[in-house]
Amino acid sequence: MYTKLNIKPLYDRVIIESVLVENKTTTGIIIPDSAKVRPQEGIIVAIGPGKKNQNMLVKVGDKVLYSKYSGTEIIYNNKEYLIMKESDILAII
Numbered sequence: 001m002y003t004k005l006n007i008k009p010l011y012d013r014v015i016i017e018s019v020l021v022e023n024k025t026t027t028g029i030i031i032p033d034s035a036k037v038r039p040q041e042g043i044i045v046a047i048g049p050g051k052k053n054q055n056m057l058v059k060v061g062d063k064v065l066y067s068k069y070s071g072t073e074i075i076y077n078n079k080e081y082l083i084m085k086e087s088d089i090l091a092i093i
Contacts, residue, residue, distance in 0.1 A: 041065055
């Protein structure tokens with residue numbers, strides 16, 4: 001599941017905890033760290049209040065797909081998170 005954070009993003013920003021990617025294929029081949037692809041799926045752990053006169057479409061706990069190179073990586077309590085604009089989210093799963 002996801003971890004609740006004490007960080008409050010500003011405006012239309014969200015904080016996402018990436019879903020771990022398997023390091024083994026279905027056939028049993030182990031993928032080295034250098035060949036892993038950055039995950040594009042995660043769970044929202046915090047959201048901002050939204051822009052003026054515009055509510056946020058996502059909520060905490062939503063599982064989402066986001067753009068491949070979007071967001072800024074942050075480390076909080078020894079865990080990695082992504083902080084990005086809501087517009088970088090492509091879909092709610």
